[in-house]
Amino acid sequence: MATSTKPSLDLLRQLSDTTVLTALIEHGPSTRAELASATGLSKPTVTESMRRLEAAGAVLDTGDRSTGRGRAGVYYDLSPATGLALAVSVAPEGIVAEALDVRGKVLARETAGVTRPAKPTAVARALSSTAKSALHAAGADRARLAVVSVADPVDRHTGRLVQLPDSPFLVGTLDPAGALAPVVGGSVVVDNDVNWSALAERSAGDGDLDDFAFLHLGEGLGCALVADGSVVRGATGLAGEVAHVVVPGPRGLAMACTEVFERLGLHHEGSTAIDVAEVVRSVTGRGARATARLHVIADAVAGVVAAVVAVSDPSVVVLGGSWGTEPAVLAAVRERIDSSPRPVPLRPADVPDAALAGARADAVARLRALVTQSPPAAETLR
Amino acid sequence: MATSTKPSLDLLRQLSDTTVLTALIEHGPSTRAELASATGLSKPTVTESMRRLEAAGAVLDTGDRSTGRGRAGVYYDLSPATGLALAVSVAPEGIVAEALDVRGKVLARETAGVTRPAKPTAVARALSSTAKSALHAAGADRARLAVVSVADPVDRHTGRLVQLPDSPFLVGTLDPAGALAPVVGGSVVVDNDVNWSALAERSAGDGDLDDFAFLHLGEGLGCALVADGSVVRGATGLAGEVAHVVVPGPRGLAMACTEVFERLGLHHEGSTAIDVAEVVRSVTGRGARATARLHVIADAVAGVVAAVVAVSDPSVVVLGGSWGTEPAVLAAVRERIDSSPRPVPLRPADVPDAALAGARADAVARLRALVTQSPPAAETLR
DNA sequence: CTCCTCTAGTCAGGACTCCTTACCAAAAGA
DNA sequence: TCTTTTGGTAAGGAGTCCTGACTAGAGGAG
Numbered sequence: 002m003a004t005s006t007k008p009s010l011d012l013l014r015q016l017s018d019t020t021v022l023t024a025l026i027e028h029g030p031s032t033r034a035e036l037a038s039a040t041g042l043s044k045p046t047v048t049e050s051m052r053r054l055e056a057a058g059a060v061l062d063t064g065d066r067s068t069g070r071g072r073a074g075v076y077y078d079l080s081p082a083t084g085l086a087l088a089v090s091v092a093p094e095g096i097v098a099e100a101l102d103v104r105g106k107v108l109a110r111e112t113a114g115v116t117r118p119a120k121p122t123a124v125a126r127a128l129s130s131t132a133k134s135a136l137h138a139a140g141a142d143r144a145r146l147a148v149v150s151v152a153d154p155v156d157r158h159t160g161r162l163v164q165l166p167d168s169p170f171l172v173g174t175l176d177p178a179g180a181l182a183p184v185v186g187g188s189v190v191v192d193n194d195v196n197w198s199a200l201a202e203r204s205a206g207d208g209d210l211d212d213f214a215f216l217h218l219g220e221g222l223g224c225a226l227v228a229d230g231s232v233v234r235g236a237t238g239l240a241g242e243v244a245h246v247v248v249p250g251p252r253g254l255a256m257a258c259t260e261v262f263e264r265l266g267l268h269h270e271g272s273t274a275i276d277v278a279e280v281v282r283s284v285t286g287r288g289a290r291a292t293a294r295l296h297v298i299a300d301a302v303a304g305v306v307a308a309v310v311a312v313s314d315p316s317v318v319v320l321g322g323s324w325g326t327e328p329a330v331l332a333a334v335r336e337r338i339d340s341s342p343r344p345v346p347l348r349p350a351d352v353p354d355a356a357l358a359g360a361r362a363d364a365v366a367r368l369r370a371l372v373t374q375s376p377p378a379a380e381t382l383r
Numbered sequence: 384m385a386t387s388t389k390p391s392l393d394l395l396r397q398l399s400d401t402t403v404l405t406a407l408i409e410h411g412p413s414t415r416a417e418l419a420s421a422t423g424l425s426k427p428t429v430t431e432s433m434r435r436l437e438a439a440g441a442v443l444d445t446g447d448r449s450t451g452r453g454r455a456g457v458y459y460d461l462s463p464a465t466g467l468a469l470a471v472s473v474a475p476e477g478i479v480a481e482a483l484d485v486r487g488k489v490l491a492r493e494t495a496g497v498t499r500p501a502k503p504t505a506v507a508r509a510l511s512s513t514a515k516s517a518l519h520a521a522g523a524d525r526a527r528l529a530v531v532s533v534a535d536p537v538d539r540h541t542g543r544l545v546q547l548p549d550s551p552f553l554v555g556t557l558d559p560a561g562a563l564a565p566v567v568g569g570s571v572v573v574d575n576d577v578n579w580s581a582l583a584e585r586s587a588g589d590g591d592l593d594d595f596a597f598l599h600l601g602e603g604l605g606c607a608l609v610a611d612g613s614v615v616r617g618a619t620g621l622a623g624e625v626a627h628v629v630v631p632g633p634r635g636l637a638m639a640c641t642e643v644f645e646r647l648g649l650h651h652e653g654s655t656a657i658d659v660a661e662v663v664r665s666v667t668g669r670g671a672r673a674t675a676r677l678h679v680i681a682d683a684v685a686g687v688v689a690a691v692v693a694v695s696d697p698s699v700v701v702l703g704g705s706w707g708t709e710p711a712v713l714a715a716v717r718e719r720i721d722s723s724p725r726p727v728p729l730r731p732a733d734v735p736d737a738a739l740a741g742a743r744a745d746a747v748a749r750l751r752a753l754v755t756q757s758p759p760a761a762e763t764l765r
Numbered sequence: 766c767t768c769c770t771c772t773a774g775t776c777a778g779g780a781c782t783c784c785t786t787a788c789c790a791a792a793a794g795a
Numbered sequence: 796t797c798t799t800t801t802g803g804t805a806a807g808g809a810g811t812c813c814t815g816a817c818t819a820g821a822g823g824a825g
Binding site: 073 | 780781782783784785791792793
């Protein structure tokens with residue numbers, strides 16, 4: 002049973018404050034009268050709450066006195082002490098850091114490249130400095146929290162990267178929380194880019210996307226499962242690491258999915274990273290050999306989809322990643338899935354920069370929760 | 384964003400009532416003074432709340448005046464209007480219905496057999512009458528809600544059974560909610576026995592069982608996934624229907640798991656139900672042929688485990704079902720899993736009557752929520 | 766048997782929160 | 796300038812919780 006909050010007048014007052022503050026965040030700069038009608042509270046109650054919030058330093062009089070008809074109201078807005086959140090993406094294409102305010106506005110955005118092979122120390126340095134300049138550009142020293150997307154598996158308890166045999170991108174382990182500690186006052190949330198992408202697809206959807214799977218086909222194979230609206234991360238955070246799922250390979254033999262690509266010679270030299278350019282060439286080619294390859298690849302991908310469907314029963318499987326949205330791949334996989342015992346709709350991903358978008362949404366949501374739930378002045382910037 | 388509860392004195396009063404009522408449920412018959420110290424509220428506040436609850440018919444003076452030293456207190460307890468919950472299990476072994484009070488006490492228990500093949504109309508009749516007699520034996524006409532465990536896949540939206548090619552138990556579809564409607568006033572929750580079993584294993588565990596899988600090996604193959612403490616049901620409720628997962632079969636060929644059993648001749652005549660007795664004979668036998676069979680079976684089961692591990696990353700896989708707890712099976716599967724790319728701990732299930740236990744726990748939890756959250760008198764028995 | 770101790774329950778007063786109603790202040794339009 | 800419209804404040808009321816003091820009743824010690 003959850004900790005039953007003991008009823009008291011204190012609790013009631015706190016609830017009023019968070020209600021008013023939430024309305025202010027959603028509504029933008031507002032007068033007391035606007036907040037009263039937005040929250041359903043009475044004007045005197047809102048006035049009392051605003052008095053407390055202003056004393057605590059959470060809100061400010063903007064000085065704005067613009068008006069329609071009638072008396073000009075005093076417009077209040079969040080004070081700068083509300084703080085910022087940081088959303089960061091670490092991928093083979095580079096590092097992107099965004100400074101966000103509590104309304105989700107991107108105040109600043111900085112990027113940096115990474116050289117391959119990516120060494121953890123170099124990445125950590127780049128991560129730290131990119132985040133720092135994004136914050137500076139937004140006029141702040143520190144963020145109150147950060148949400149990080151990385152293109153590798155993440156241990157959900159430590160937040161560090163996990164070194165699997167087929168993690169193609171980073172060599173060695175990286176601790177994003179440690180790298181960001183100097184510029185982040187609060188918590189640092191780290192997760193896999195595929196999981197964030199899935200969440201971005203979910204929010205872009207029609208709202209009925211509560212149970213689905215997102216299959217990422219890029220240099221690596223990854224899958225995110227969304228169950229009842231939230232991402233399934235698993236005991237250690239390795240849910241959806243489907244590279245070793247057993248699929249029907251050439252001549253009907255059972256083999257791990259990666260092995261199929263190995264046998265087709267689609268791996269980069271001496272690595273388990275998939276050669277994306279070569280895959281794209283294969284699946285778009287015309288000759289008999291290209292067609293045969295497409296068949297083998299589609300069998301492998303369909304095998305992964307079938308395993309995911311059997312285990313998690315998604316309403317739809319979204320294909321993303323650098324070659325997951327190739328029409329030829331999609332069509333070939335769909336053909337197999339349609340004639341399987343458990344057909345499932347397939348569709349291509351359609352959110353650009355999905356990983357960062359997902360991380361951004363989560364960062365904003367967390368910052369909001371922090372601002373509205375916690376007593377505003379108790380832990381401002383220091 | 385969730386619907387923010389508007390703060391008001393009404394809300395505060397309601398919160399007091401549910402706090403007091405929750406304490407009364409957990410603590411058993413109590414005096415006002417005991418409730419005050421249990422909830423942290425003051426004595427006058429508890430008195431006020433009890434006055435409301437008694438007026439609403441939710442609680443009663445028991446008449447008990449037992450005492451230690453000092454003045455004898457008035458002991459209050461829940462009134463009979465609190466109502467009962469029903470937990471029902473529908474399995475090949477028979478139907479079991481239990482009438483439960485809000486504290487989880489089993490007030491009555493009735494059983495009935497089912498004949499094979501199980502026809503939906505006959506099962507529905509037996510279900511209804513068994514539930515009715517359990518309620519009668521507990522002295523009630525109707526239950527406020529029911530939780531049903533069935534040994535077949537369940538559509539999570541309709542609550543009806545789903546007819547899959549390999550549902551071994553029931554023929555045709557069954558609607559437990561319809562069958563129980565005459566004896567249940569409120570909602571009827573229906574789910575797969577494997578899911579309930581998993582929840583039962585979870586509550587029997589050390590409390591750190593938040594992400595694990597339960598693999599049921601019986602006449603059918605089924606799997607339950609628990610992610611972050613709750614069961615993953617999937618879009619339609621078919622998550623964990625792993626009969627068609629592709630596994631390495633004889634001679635390394637990729638095939639669906641059921642097909643392995645088919646080829647070994649372990650299915651009942653003209654059905655896809657596994658012949659459990661024959662499986663047990665196979666895995667406990669001594670000869671070379673028995674050993675070979677054990678190997679093939681273990682490969683298939685290990686293949687399913689590997690797929691589940693890849694997709695959902697459980698902290699442990701619990702093996703249950705009529706032949707899942709066989710030591711020979713466990714040992715052979717464990718040997719394969721230990722040398723796989725993603726080893727995972729395996730252990731046998733150890734909750735007896737797990738499906739019913741899980742349904743029972745959920746029924747009690749739901750009844751509690753109903754009693755404490757909703758205004759007590761608004762929807763009592765009628 | 767009487768008095769003392771201990772506990773249950775009630776009463777009175779105070780503090781606080783939210784609400785309704787009324788009133789004042791200020792700005793736009795007639 | 797007057798009217799209308801809207802923002803903000805003040806006063807009073809209702810309701811909730813709390814503290815502290817008081818009464819009621821039962822068991823035990825002397």
